[in-house]
Amino acid sequence: MTSEVTLRRFTNADLEEVMNINRCCLPENYSANFYLDIYRNCPDAFVVAEAQGRLVGYVMCRTESGFSDFVRMRPVRKGHIVSVAVMPEYRRLGIARSLMSSAIAALSTYGCSEAFVEVRVTNEPAIQLYRKVGFEVVRRIPRYYYDGEDAYVMSFQIGSQFWTKS
Numbered sequence: 001m002t003s004e005v006t007l008r009r010f011t012n013a014d015l016e017e018v019m020n021i022n023r024c025c026l027p028e029n030y031s032a033n034f035y036l037d038i039y040r041n042c043p044d045a046f047v048v049a050e051a052q053g054r055l056v057g058y059v060m061c062r063t064e065s066g067f068s069d070f071v072r073m074r075p076v077r078k079g080h081i082v083s084v085a086v087m088p089e090y091r092r093l094g095i096a097r098s099l100m101s102s103a104i105a106a107l108s109t110y111g112c113s114e115a116f117v118e119v120r121v122t123n124e125p126a127i128q129l130y131r132k133v134g135f136e137v138v139r140r141i142p143r144y145y146y147d148g149e150d151a152y153v154m155s156f157q158i159g160s161q162f163w164t165k166s
Helices: 012-025 032-041 095-109 124-132
Strands: 005-009 047-051 054-067 075-086 114-120 136-141 151-157
Touching (some): 005 095, 012 032, 012 047, 032 054, 047 095, 054 095, 075 095, 095 114, 095 124, 124 151
Antiparallel strands (some): 005 047, 047 054, 054 075, 114 151, 136 151
């Protein structure tokens, strides 16, 4: 693909296309209200990627409070990367990386000092992407997914060296 990809903030008009991307790319699917709730919680961190007049990817995040994954027993504001997906024909072009970068930047404006994402333990491409951009596995959650598969929780300290790992 040589077409230009642009990132922009999600709008309500994007809902159907985002849901279609999710259905195509991920086994977990959500109701329309779920997407809209995420958007209302953290609108600047719900970003879509557009190419050739259609959406080809998205990332959606929300903010939460919890204990730090890096400093023991320290309460922090966290950015939860709920879902990120890129259509198969647009993968390996840096779109997911750009979406993640945009989401992290937005989460920092919401006062988040850390970000985290859950990922299937068998999803090697996603795990490699998250590691490459600075996330690290902090724990494993048994039977996290509906089908019984375990998840890794991967976390990142916002403000640390992002996107510099190779």
